[in-house]
Each structure stands twice: as C-alpha cells, then as structure tokens.
Amino acid sequence: MALYLNTNAAFKDFQMLRNDRYFVDKSAMIQKVNERVNTKNRFLCITKPRRFGKTSALNMLGAYYGKAYSSKELFDHLKISRSQSYPVHMNQYNLISFSMNELSGQGNTYLDYIFSHELYQENQRDFLEFLRNLLKDRSYVALAYMTGVLPIKKYSTGSALNMFDEYTMLNDCCFDEYFGFTEQEAEMLCCRQSQLTLTELAEWYNGYSAWDGRKLYNPRSVVLALINGICRSYWTRTGKLDEVLFFLKYNLGEVRDDVIKMVNHMPVKIDISEEYAAGQKSPSNREEIYAAMLVYGLLSYYDGELRIPNKELMLEFQKALKDEEFGYVAELVRNSNEMLNATLEKREEAVAAYLHDIHNSKKAWSIFYW
Known part of the structure; x- marks a missing residue:
C-alpha cells in the first residue's frame, strides 16, 4: 500500500x-x-x-x-x-x-x-x-x-x-458528466487541431450514456486520437486484451444471441438492476454478465437497452466472436467478409452457397456487419 x-x-x-x-x-x-x-x-x-x-x-x-x-x-x-x-x-x-x-x-x-x-x-x-x-x-x-x-x-x-x-455507470445522476467527454467538450477539443473531424471522433468513441441520455465520449481514446491524428482502437492498449471474450464465455448459449444482435447495431432490451461489485464471484447468469461488462465499459446501457457503444468497442466484439471456442458462430464470422465480397461482386452461386449453409444449420444468425 x-x-x-x-x-x-x-x-x-x-x-x-x-x-x-x-x-x-x-x-x-x-x-x-x-x-x-x-x-x-x-x-x-x-x-x-x-x-x-x-x-x-x-x-x-x-x-x-x-x-x-x-x-x-x-x-x-x-x-x-x-x-x-x-x-x-x-x-x-x-x-x-x-x-x-x-x-x-x-x-x-x-x-x-x-x-x-x-x-x-x-x-x-x-x-x-x-x-x-x-x-x-x-x-x-x-x-x-x-x-x-x-x-x-x-x-x-x-x-x-x-x-x-x-x-456507478448504472447509477450516477450527479457526477456522470465529469467522467467522459460531452459532445460540446469533444467539439471544443476537435477545434484545437485540423486532422480529425467531430464526426470521426463520434463514430469511434461516442456512445456511452449519461443519466439524462446525453452521449459521452471515451476521454482517453479521444485524446490519443487527437494526439496521433488518427482514429483507431486504443482499447487493447490498456488492460487485458481478452476482456470481451472473457465475459462472453461465461454464458455462451444465452448471451451469444444478444451479442450477435448488438454487433448488427440492434439494441438488446433487458432490465439490469444488480451491479457487479469488487470481490464478487464470476458472473453466473445473463444479467450478471452484462452488469460486469457495463462496469468495465464494454457496453452502454440507457432506458433499458444494451448497446455496443462505438466503433472502438465494436472491433473488440468482432475479434472476440472469431475465437475458435465459439464454434459455428466463429465460422460464420470468418465467412462473413467473403459473403459480403461475393455479394458486391455479384457472384450469385457463391452467395447462394453461403445462404444454403446458413439455412440448413442448427440455428441461423444474421452476423454480417459492414
């Protein structure tokens, strides 16, 4: 100490x-x-x-x-x-x-x-x-x-x-605006340089919610992007690299469907009232997993809806879903870019083959993000 x-x-x-x-x-x-x-x-x-x-x-x-x-x-x-x-x-x-x-x-x-x-x-x-x-x-x-x-x-x-x-991230009606950058603060910082626009910063680092619904930017990532003159994921440069995957593996069956939705920019409706606390045992159900992920800043939560906050975190979720332990989902993720390319290139037979495999699988998910 x-x-x-x-x-x-x-x-x-x-x-x-x-x-x-x-x-x-x-x-x-x-x-x-x-x-x-x-x-x-x-x-x-x-x-x-x-x-x-x-x-x-x-x-x-x-x-x-x-x-x-x-x-x-x-x-x-x-x-x-x-x-x-x-x-x-x-x-x-x-x-x-x-x-x-x-x-x-x-x-x-x-x-x-x-x-x-x-x-x-x-x-x-x-x-x-x-x-x-x-x-x-x-x-x-x-x-x-x-x-x-x-x-x-x-x-x-x-x-x-x-x-x-x-x-906390789930219960702060008093101090939330002092942790994270507001839209006005991000715009002010953007004016101090000429390489990045506010739109670029918003896409990459906005998406957390204050108590009243105002969006908050990840402050450290914003500053690093402005210093370096480039928007990219700075998340993996601090802490454990596998935090997303760590929590997803706890309850793969129930959580996987929700994550697939969020990766496709669809919010998940859920009531989260309990918070994940210091010294608590590993999360054992869907609500506890999400409470832990909210505490660590991996997800945002407002008005009963869970979301992946921004592009920076979206990249981390996409990486996590490619892990071999996700089996069929990992296979779909690996093939998603190939299907997208086949669609853009109008290779009808290749697209039909992908769709046929999905249709005949144990369960089909929409995981094609672009």
Whole structure:
C-alpha cells in the first residue's frame, strides 16, 4: 500500500494535466463535492471504467483540498473559481491518500496487502471492517473519496462501508458528466487541431450514456486520437486484451444471441438492476454478465437497452466472436467478409452457397456487419 500524507503528488499530477493541449475543465465537480465536506454525506465512492478520468478527477481534488501547497494559480481561471465555496475549502485540509492497487506479495490476508479481486473471500469482511472502523463516524474525516473500476464489495444485505454514496455507470445522476467527454467538450477539443473531424471522433468513441441520455465520449481514446491524428482502437492498449471474450464465455448459449444482435447495431432490451461489485464471484447468469461488462465499459446501457457503444468497442466484439471456442458462430464470422465480397461482386452461386449453409444449420444468425 502506498500511503502519502500532505505530499504534493496530486498537485504535480494535476499541474501536468492543466498543461496538456487537450485539457478539459472538469473543475465544476469540486462545487458538488464541497457541498458534502463536513456533512453526513461526506463519503463518496465513484466507480468508472478504465480511462474515464478517475485518476484525473482524484488528482484535481487532491490539488484543490491539500494544505501542503498553494494551488490558487492552478484553479483561478477554471470553472470552480466562480463558485462561492471556492476560497472556503481550497488548500485547507490535511490530505491522506493511499492506493489499493499496489499489492504486497507476502501473503493472503488484508494485513499483507490491500483489497482487490485477488483477496481471498474469507478476508474480505475483515478488510471492509478495518476500513469501516477507520472512517465511519470519525470526526477527523472531513471528506472520504474512493474511486476505482468496481463498486464496493458487499458481504451481506448491507455493506461494511454503507456510509458511502456510490455512483456507478448504472447509477450516477450527479457526477456522470465529469467522467467522459460531452459532445460540446469533444467539439471544443476537435477545434484545437485540423486532422480529425467531430464526426470521426463520434463514430469511434461516442456512445456511452449519461443519466439524462446525453452521449459521452471515451476521454482517453479521444485524446490519443487527437494526439496521433488518427482514429483507431486504443482499447487493447490498456488492460487485458481478452476482456470481451472473457465475459462472453461465461454464458455462451444465452448471451451469444444478444451479442450477435448488438454487433448488427440492434439494441438488446433487458432490465439490469444488480451491479457487479469488487470481490464478487464470476458472473453466473445473463444479467450478471452484462452488469460486469457495463462496469468495465464494454457496453452502454440507457432506458433499458444494451448497446455496443462505438466503433472502438465494436472491433473488440468482432475479434472476440472469431475465437475458435465459439464454434459455428466463429465460422460464420470468418465467412462473413467473403459473403459480403461475393455479394458486391455479384457472384450469385457463391452467395447462394453461403445462404444454403446458413439455412440448413442448427440455428441461423444474421452476423454480417459492414
């Protein structure tokens, strides 16, 4: 566990972010957080997929609240500076930060390393109780801000950390606009260069949904595309390369049909109320699989409909469906481009042969995407 007391790490990191050509001002978020300081609602947990600005937001908050430095120059011209609470809380607090990602290799208990999906089930309760005793009803805590990919692990009908207000990809009516780029923000960034158009960025990286239905762009992919001057899939350049396939294999029979629909740009109607949490066992049914995929940002969900958000993720699903473990579906996917070419080239006999094979198969799917 990396533990820091009143260092300038967050300040330095946010300073570098401010210097970036494609910096987007998300400091209005601080106003909403200020409203919770030294109140009963001072415990916040915001979970978002990788590359959705979690670390940037964390560093922004640390740079603003920490008392070991003066951050006035960093924030004076940002949106938060127009708030009445701006001078009240700036650089007023002792700041303690620690990362739960840095695991020790010494053992298997929470005393040896910090909680993650790798922590054994029997130790999860102990660690959550440790955090609860550290934070809950403690007058020295002015604000507790937790962030990561997975929601808080629950070991009963309640949670050891039930004092936290959680905001996730499925349940965020308060902070969603601060994680991901809005249409206006993507357009603003696009104007800072001349190689890519907003239409290209939208096709590749738009498609996630805010609480009110507004579309959100994958922020890290947008920035990389603008820096490199080319739209392509940047998804596989972070994290596990096989995340899509990993979840699809859990429940191949039921999930496969839905995925085929989504690959063909057709939404899937489903009610997803339960969320996939930290330390949870592998998903065991259709709803749990999709809840996990939503948490990881592999799908988008709005108004009861699941979708593949954009071209970047569509490419990952198409790659996954070509895996040999998908048997007949993988064969169809491999043959789809050949059928498309035969159609465009007006090779009637070849097209008829493909259609004949599909018609006589155990089950036929429409998987031809272009």
